[in-house]
Amino acid sequence: MSSGDVWILGITMTKFGKRPDVETDELAAEAALGALKDAGVTMKDIGVLAAGNLMGGALGIGQQVQKQIGQTGIPVFNVANACATGATALRTVIMAIKAGEADMGLAVGVEKLSGAGLLGGGASRYDKDTWTPRGTDGAIMPLDGRVGTAGMPGTFAQVGMEYGHKYGGVSFELFARISEKNHAHSVLNPLAAYNKAMPLEQIMGDIMIAYPNTRPMCSANCDGAAAAVLVSDAKLKTLDPDQRRRAVKISASVLTSDPYEEGCQVLPNVNTLTRRAAQQAYEQAGVSPTDLDLVELHDCFATAELVHYDNLMLCPEGGAVDFFESGKPFRDGALPVNVSGGLQSKGHPIAATGIANVWEIAHHLRGEAGDRQIEGAKLGLAHVIGLGSACGVHILEKAS
Amino acid sequence: MIPVVSALALEPEPHLVANECTACGARFFGRRAACAGCFNEAFTQATLPTEGEVVAFTIVAFAMPGVPTPYVAATVDLGGTKVQANIVGVEPTPDHVHLGQQVRLTTFGLGQDTHGTEAIGFGFTPIGD
Numbered sequence: 001m002s003s004g005d006v007w008i009l010g011i012t013m014t015k016f017g018k019r020p021d022v023e024t025d026e027l028a029a030e031a032a033l034g035a036l037k038d039a040g041v042t043m044k045d046i047g048v049l050a051a052g053n054l055m056g057g058a059l060g061i062g063q064q065v066q067k068q069i070g071q072t073g074i075p076v077f078n079v080a081n082a083c084a085t086g087a088t089a090l091r092t093v094i095m096a097i098k099a100g101e102a103d104m105g106l107a108v109g110v111e112k113l114s115g116a117g118l119l120g121g122g123a124s125r126y127d128k129d130t131w132t133p134r135g136t137d138g139a140i141m142p143l144d145g146r147v148g149t150a151g152m153p154g155t156f157a158q159v160g161m162e163y164g165h166k167y168g169g170v171s172f173e174l175f176a177r178i179s180e181k182n183h184a185h186s187v188l189n190p191l192a193a194y195n196k197a198m199p200l201e202q203i204m205g206d207i208m209i210a211y212p213n214t215r216p217m218c219s220a221n222c223d224g225a226a227a228a229v230l231v232s233d234a235k236l237k238t239l240d241p242d243q244r245r246r247a248v249k250i251s252a253s254v255l256t257s258d259p260y261e262e263g264c265q266v267l268p269n270v271n272t273l274t275r276r277a278a279q280q281a282y283e284q285a286g287v288s289p290t291d292l293d294l295v296e297l298h299d300c301f302a303t304a305e306l307v308h309y310d311n312l313m314l315c316p317e318g319g320a321v322d323f324f325e326s327g328k329p330f331r332d333g334a335l336p337v338n339v340s341g342g343l344q345s346k347g348h349p350i351a352a353t354g355i356a357n358v359w360e361i362a363h364h365l366r367g368e369a370g371d372r373q374i375e376g377a378k379l380g381l382a383h384v385i386g387l388g389s390a391c392g393v394h395i396l397e398k399a400s
Numbered sequence: 401m402i403p404v405v406s407a408l409a410l411e412p413e414p415h416l417v418a419n420e421c422t423a424c425g426a427r428f429f430g431r432r433a434a435c436a437g438c439f440n441e442a443f444t445q446a447t448l449p450t451e452g453e454v455v456a457f458t459i460v461a462f463a464m465p466g467v468p469t470p471y472v473a474a475t476v477d478l479g480g481t482k483v484q485a486n487i488v489g490v491e492p493t494p495d496h497v498h499l500g501q502q503v504r505l506t507t508f509g510l511g512q513d514t515h516g517t518e519a520i521g522f523g524f525t526p527i528g529d
Contacts, residue, residue: 128513128514129513129514130513130515130517131402131513131517131519133402133405133406135430136430136431136432137405137406137407137429137430137431138403138405138406138407138430139404139405140402140403140404140405140519141404141510141519142464143404143405144463144464145460145463145464145467145469145473146404146467146486146510146521147404147484147485147486147521147522147523148473148474148475148485148486149458149460149471149473149484151462151463153458153460153462154458154473157458158456158457158458158473158474159456161456161457161458161499162455162475164499165454165455165456165499165500172494207461208459208461208470209460209461210458210459210461211458211459211460211461211470211494212458260426260435260436262426262427262480262481262482263475263477263481263482265428265429265436266429266475266482266483267475267482267484
């Protein structure tokens with residue numbers, strides 16, 4: 001009798017960094033083939049494909065990947081959900097398998113982002129000859145920088161500052177120390193775009209992007225891809241013991257959007273939808289935050305990591321600063337957070353991130369994380385958020 | 401004169417106007433097809449207070465051409481309705497802007513179009529400190 005669970009059969013991420021040698025579809029193919037090989041299957045076994053590439057425009061990345069690695073006529077879902085695109089691809093395949101439409105599927109996320117600069121802000125569609133109100137807000141000129149900020153750095157800076165206003169205890173130095181932790185973690189990750197530890201003074205003395213986030217406190221734009229082969233419980237039971245042994249159970253897969261609350265359309269509220277996703281995920285998995293052995297959360301900026309300690313309920317409400325100060329989120333602490341180095345050093349090739357963080361967790365649960373292995377890891381959580389907003393939370397469990 | 405966004409009313413004194421849901425009171429800047437909170441399709445106009453409190457801010461160092469940097473962007477709570485705007489009339493440093501700061505609406509010119517019509521922008525400036 002099948003449990004109805006969905007499992008990760010194979011998963012991989014490419015080395016993140018600069019990849020001028022390959023095109024986007026080739027980079028995606030590299031990850032997809034890696035995941036298929038890791039799973040011990042071929043495209044012939046795959047019944048559904050979901051793929052994401054946020055900066056790629058209208059061309060379907062899923063079909064482009066098929067042309068690189070195998071066209072079998074299966075349904076393809078090209079997905080886009082800002083920084084949660086990779087998690088959305090995973091979620092799409094999981095839904096297809098749970099619905100019984102396929103027993104094995106492939107999720108791929110890829111981005112080429114090296115040298116992309118700062119993201120966000122408005123495009124120009126305004127008439128400078130005659131001021132003319134445009135859009136639902138009746139703006140006569142681009143508002144970014146004139147009426148607040150629309151950029152990612154300034155938005156997520158405010159997210160951290162808002163937490164400070166509510167609960168106190170935040171400072172430039174506190175946020176910089178969170179970044180220092182992640183950069184220190186990245187030293188052990190050979191696939192990270194940057195794997196150098198950075199002293200606090202260097203982090204605080206670097207170029208200020210949007211106070212209180214300096215450059216190393218922002219996620220690193222880079223190229224990268226990640227892919228996963230997912231399989232139904234029933235199908236897994238028919239596979240050989242070596243494939244089954246390395247399979248990782250997806251105990252929870254949740255995707256939420258932003259419920260309406262006062263102010264959420266003015267400063268994106270990244271908190272409520274994350275908290276809801278976490279609550280649903282813990283319920284689905286039948287676990288509590290204290291059961292977790294490691295967490296990969298969406299530290300797109302140092303200011304964001306702080307609020308997600310709270311949103312993912314790794315600490316009591318309002319207790320994120322104390323949680324950090326206790327040393328728990330360090331790799332030798334009680335609940336290591338972002339042992340991969342996080343987005344600030346591992347890098348953030350947008351659509352790949354939501355699968356790469358699941359790979360990190362799976363890597364530890366399989367006991368294959370080498371020097372950065374969290375010993376005895378049995379349960380982990382991966383979180384991403386895409387502004388707008390979409391939040392993906394996956395809880396993974398070591399096969400027993 | 402023309403306001404930079406439709407939410408800025410210039411007469412009789414400059415103030416911000418929100419579209420308020422007639423059913424649940426949720427407030428929105430700009431047009432909405434229905435209330436994002438309760439799906440009601442009727443709105444009325446609500447005048448917002450001109451004084452409020454900084455609940456989040458950042459000092460942005462990079463911007464598109466034509467926008468002076470660094471600038472202070474903030475989320476300001478106007479009597480329970482939050483708005484996004486710049487803090488102006490202060491040094492853009494962490495020593496001069498703080499969480500909980502009391503601020504007041506102010507307006508300023510943003511340049512003229514070829515017909516000589518002046519665009520009017522808005523921001524907030526600290527009260528008494």
